[in-house]
Amino acid sequence: AAVTVAPSLLLSPLIPGRLRETFPPRGEAKSHSEGRRQLNIGGFGSLEAPLRQEHRREAQTCLMAGATMRAVIVTDFPAVGTFADKFELAEVPRPDASSLKKKEVLVRVAATTVNVDDIHVGQGSFGGGVGFLQVKAPTKTKPLICGSDFAGVVEAIGPSVSSVKVGDRVCGMNFLPLKHQQGTFCEYVVAAEANCNLYPAASLSFAEAASLVMPTFVTSAMVKDAALPPPAVADNDAAGADKGAAPLRCLVIGASGGIGSTLVQLLRAQGTHLHIVGVCSGRNEQLARKCGCDAVCDYTKGSWGDQLSTGGAPKFDRVFDLLGGKESYEEALKVLAHKSARFVTATGPEQWLGSRMLTTGEVFGLLGSVLWHSAVCNFLPGKHPTYSFVTPTDLTKESIQAVVSAGVRPAIDREVRFEEGPLREAFKLVQSHRAQGKVVVNVWDGV
Incomplete structure (x- = not known):
């Protein structure tokens, strides 16, 4: 041939x-x-x-x-x-x-x-x-x-x-x-x-097409794992409201980064039944809002968990973590709503995984933490959010098409x-x- x-x-x-x-x-x-x-x-x-x-x-x-x-x-x-x-x-x-x-x-x-x-x-x-x-x-x-x-x-x-x-x-x-x-x-x-x-060459430049690849790879898996309800059944279980009475509250940690900005757009494309709050620095607020955030929390002003949980502020149904680390999860627990809420992380319990060499003990500790939260805690009784550590392995043609069709631009x-x-x-x-x-x-x- x-x-x-x-x-x-x-x-x-x-x-x-x-x-x-x-x-x-x-x-x-x-x-x-x-x-x-x-x-x-x-x-x-x-x-x-x-x-x-x-x-x-x-x-x-x-x-x-x-x-x-x-x-x-x-x-x-x-x-x-x-x-x-x-x-x-x-x-x-x-x-x-x-x-x-x-x-x-x-x-x-x-x-x-x-x-x-x-x-x-x-x-x-x-x-x-x-x-x-x-x-x-x-x-x-x-x-x-x-x-x-x-x-x-x-x-x-x-x-x-x-x-x-x-x-x-x-x-x-x-x-x-x-x-x-x-x-x-x-x-x-x-x-x-x-x-x-x-990809549609008429609507995407080479630079834009390349810029969508890694974000699509990661965010498509995160959105799938988040199990977002469609607009017709979105509700606020934390408040016990009737179905459709309130938007589903989503928090994106790292909303202004290359992947986070795509995730915000992908969530926004799901519909107005989502209320999206981005965590990023104040200098990036304009970018986060442009991508689709309804509000922005500036982490440089102190604990974002405390900022978002004071004064009887409503809890969040989904938290998407693109930063990683123990602190991100602990902060998220301050704002997550209830047992049906989900914490979806693409990085896990080690912040900036790969920026340093882990010792053998740290590797076992990392694996143990992931297994404890995702394979043990998720099945324990009580009111606590579901922990989901996303590990995407393939970039599908369908996910690229879905992101482009949703009007997402990097x-x-x-x-x-x-x-x-x-x-x-x-x-x-x-x-x-x-x-x-x-x-x-x-x-x-x-x-």
Whole structure:
């Protein structure tokens, strides 16, 4: 069976690298940043080039003739907290289209985003450094390409791929720690067909599409686990009101972050039967309200649990935690309503899990805490909220479509060029946990 390859990929090894950056293939895309000049980019529209038998060997030779790409790599796990200073932006071998497996897709990456876990994976501290969660230790001969999400154009497909074709615009995620797939901080990425999701190019730029990937991965699982009632049956059980009498009260801890801002929008799309309060700093209040929060609690003014529980304030039916840590749960207990209330966390009892290496004792303590709250306390009698630790494992096409259909648009803090200086600043910003939304890396020059 023939591998299908875009004309741009066949020709690009013959074109000097700098010219390829200056004159990328044709197509269209809109830039997210205001005032940025829009350039024509893309992958030759939807042209396809099934290789004939007599041309296949020639094409393979062309594709393997020393073609390289730029990529963010590490050749050794740096000390925790030093990734931004230790990574390299280097030339590495480009994936060979002719060697794609049956269900693999070669994507020219237009944009990717920096997630804090990308940094954790790159420094070997993902999940607190638990051994089986880490990727294979990189070396000088086998460096690690970092990054997890992407948006771009399909350049080639394996012989059994049917859901996408050459020229399609796709976004998706490669699972580095668990499935050992290729990282995405690079110009070309090989992804499983199941990881490539079509998206409406007319309504989303490459930057926006990439920015929706990780938030959709996390928030779709959180919303599902929250078991939100539909508008017709939403009620306030804490007050014993009749069905439909009062909105369901939801609290989002970390409402202005890249994931939290998407979660707020996804909740808002559920309907007006939800009253959404965001916990974030006062400087991010405008962003949180723009995303759909009805009110904002500024955690810099003291305990947000005390602020939201004084003066007979109504309790909350759902608390969504994107911060993690023992303190978040203890604060949430001050404001959660009753036994039918839920505490849904994507991070668990360790705040900023991955920002440091856990000891063996701490790992067992962490696992014990999760099991105690989610597998024991949930079944004990008495009035206490349900504890739910969400661990999403797959990004489904249905979840991407649902988020896009709901009109969710990512909050983007900034877009940076695929160059060493801007990348270092981007990594440092994300590692500081101070970004207002997603930090996007535009891989194609001019995107």
